[in-house]
Amino acid sequence: LSDAVISVLKGSFGFIACTERMADVFLHLSQISDVPKEELAVGRDVDFKVARGAETGRLQAMDIKLAEPGSAVFEEIEEGVYDGTVVERLPNPNLRKSNPSLLLTGLIEGMVDGRLQKFPFMHTDRENKKLYPKQGDKVTFQIVTDLKRERAAKQAGKPGLGRRATKIVVKTIEGTVAAMKGSFGFIEYDKPKLEGKIEESESEPAAAKPEEKKYETKKDETTLPTSDDGAEATEEGDKKPDEATSEDGADAKEDDK
Numbered sequence: 001l002s003d004a005v006i007s008v009l010k011g012s013f014g015f016i017a018c019t020e021r022m023a024d025v026f027l028h029l030s031q032i033s034d035v036p037k038e039e040l041a042v043g044r045d046v047d048f049k050v051a052r053g054a055e056t057g058r059l060q061a062m063d064i065k066l067a068e069p070g071s072a073v074f075e076e077i078e079e080g081v082y083d084g085t086v087v088e089r090l091p092n093p094n095l096r097k098s099n100p101s102l103l104l105t106g107l108i109e110g111m112v113d114g115r116l117q118k119f120p121f122m123h124t125d126r127e128n129k130k131l132y133p134k135q136g137d138k139v140t141f142q143i144v145t146d147l148k149r150e151r152a153a154k155q156a157g158k159p160g161l162g163r164r165a166t167k168i169v170v171k172t173i174e175g176t177v178a179a180m181k182g183s184f185g186f187i188e189y190d191k192p193k194l195e196g197k198i199e200e201s202e203s204e205p206a207a208a209k210p211e212e213k214k215y216e217t218k219k220d221e222t223t224l225p226t227s228d229d230g231a232e233a234t235e236e237g238d239k240k241p242d243e244a245t246s247e248d249g250a251d252a253k254e255d256d257k
Helices: 147-155 195-256
Strands: 004-010 013-018 025-028 045-052 059-066 075-077 082-088 105-112 115-122 138-146 163-170 175-181 184-189
Touching: 004 045, 025 045, 105 138, 105 163, 115 138, 115 163, 138 147
Parallel strands: 025 059
Antiparallel strands: 004 013, 013 025, 045 059, 075 138, 082 105, 082 138, 105 115, 138 163, 175 184
């Protein structure tokens, strides 16, 4: 097999990582011929064959030879650079001591291949090893594919699980020092507006105008009929009280007579 490197080397034995096999293959230095031991080191590219050991019965590397440096490719990085948001921050590595099964990965969400997707990332995927991206941080990133993991994912009918975010850079914000007091101070900066908020603010005036026009229309409609009805009512009101008064007055005079 080709496309392999020595992943572990302890004394006279170790392990070889190969792009074509998920599990590392056991090696023993007795299976390496015509190669000076000082040239053997972790990360060294090798070619080998796989066979079952006569004594152990397990698979192990046989007939190991050195290969051209860089011939084993385990990951491929895509050229595109994407914008994203950290939706899950990296857990503290010290938590692994109390919880060995804890995955030391975070999660980034971004628009890739025309749709919103989420990609895991590891501590080694940060460009600045001193900076830990927090939840909500805006970042730029690239996509890397773990060829071994992706091959296994495709066999399981779940392609894409071998991809993750890498070369992560937290976006910087430009600002101005506004005040300093001893060992601390304050920085003024313009908070970037999200596209969703911009659309919402632009739509608010448009939603308010129809309500205002509707209100004015109702006001005009109710004012005009009221004035007409009022005029009629006034005329009737002017006549009825007089008629009632004259009739009552006439009756009263007849009673007096």
